Amino acid sequence: MIQAQSLTKHYGSKTAVDSVDFTVQPGKVTGFLGPNGAGKSTTMRMIVGLDRPSLGSVIVNGKPYHEHKAPLREVGVLLDAKAVHTGRSAYNHLRAMAATHNIPTSRVREVINLTGLESVARKRVGGFSLGMGQRLGIAAALLGDPATLILDEPVNGLDPEGVQWVRKLTKQLAAEGRTVLLSSHLMSEMALTADHIIVLGRGRVIADASVADIIASAAGESVRVRTPHTAALATLLAQENVTITNVEQDVLEITGLSVNEIGDRAAAAQISLHELSAVSASLEDAYMKLTQNEVEYRTGDSSSHTETEAAR
């Protein structure tokens, strides 16, 4: 369980995280979504005490992180795949981390096997690919068998097999009753992995709901109808709360009515339909809609603003 209250971080005159309140519940995978510079990583760093909040507080498993007697057993964290000395082998890195908490070497071997690093464990981390670095970071996060996992962009640089593995792993960890917080800017990945989503934009929480709710609230489902009688159908269906757009010459996009209703009414009025399908919005659509005004580094459009300092 992670609880943030009015959590704020300023870097000089720049506000990276702006009075954020949220709770990450155990037993599900919570996705942390947001454009680059939205404050995801900064928030995660504050949770584990690497950055000190300018204002507000955040507690993990009931206490501020630094008050725990065995922090690695409470929270496992992957902040940066390269939070490892490049001259050290993966095995020795994990051994050094484990030693701080008197975690036995047998557990080091377990997480090495679990993350599929057996063949490279004795090699120096400097030669690791991004994907292997990510696996090592996840291995380190799992070392203490923690109740809470915080993974910043865990699928970055992983191959498709690795992506699927992370997806399974995080779901399994959540099913065991752990708290799992996962950040990503890949909406499609989040849609498959997360149960709950917190969207950050320019340091503020702009949405905090289940995946289904976010999709529904941001973009309602629409129905696509192809018929030679667009005018007749539009007149037939016209009523309050129903919007009908003529997207092509013989195609209507209708929101506010279900596929069944449209089909039944058209049949009753003897209007022939050549196509009738529900168009469900993707999380990606919902996300784009939510964050369209919150993007810090926009391509093309230069009208927004000129801040260039990267929020960490």
Next chain:
Amino acid sequence: MSTVTPTQPSTGRATFVSAGSGLSFTGLLKSESIKLWSLRSTYWTFSLVIVAALGLAVAMSFAMSTATAGFDPNTGAPMMGSSEQLFVLVSTTGLGLGQLIVAVLGVLSISGEYSSGMIKSTLTAVPNRLPALWAKVIVLFGYTFLVGLFSVIGSFLVAIPILGAKDISASLVDVAVLLPLLGNVLFLALIAVFAVGIGTIVRSSAGGIATVLGIILLLPTVVALFSIMVGWVADIMPFLFTAAGSEMITPNTMESWQAFLVVMAWVVVSLGTAALLLKRRDA
């Protein structure tokens, strides 16, 4: 696939923590030892300290065993100083190079964590931060002391047969030999620790090494230069880090224990500032 303990989902605080293991200072010492000895640079820096010490001991012993100037032509005894002092000189000269090497090692032991990002792993494991610094300091002090001890005793033993050819001898357990040797070893280990402090303050390898070597090598020269122009500047000379370090072993302007306190003041200021910044700064 996982080895984690299965529990009921959605319990407020599932108990995953297995009993009996948490953060402990002995654990931190072990962790820092693993960190130190799992880097190749540790092996070559410590080897270099030993090689420099033994190498110079051999070279100096041979030079002295063949030299005639400076030795009494009749007895063969050194005219300046005792044979004990000669042995100390031979056994510790190489450590002067060792001082520069362990200074670099001290800086790298922490700046390497900053440059690689390892510091984030270290500080998430030890969120109170300072215990991690103290553990690093103790481990580096301990191993540097051992390496220094090995160097001077090895040098002494190497010098015995070579100088013995000229009938110069000394005993290792003689206080006049042992104390200066130990003093040199202690100063060597304190330089390493001082450098850890500087490395933590500066957080960069290049900057840290430049600062430490500047204090050891450059500062005495600069102060000496100024003392020519401004008379009283000469008075601070003995209080410089390296000057105090040698006064600790061969007292000149102050007592040994006073020089030791001056050395410790340098170390305390370095580590104190490091601790303060480490605690306060964002990692």
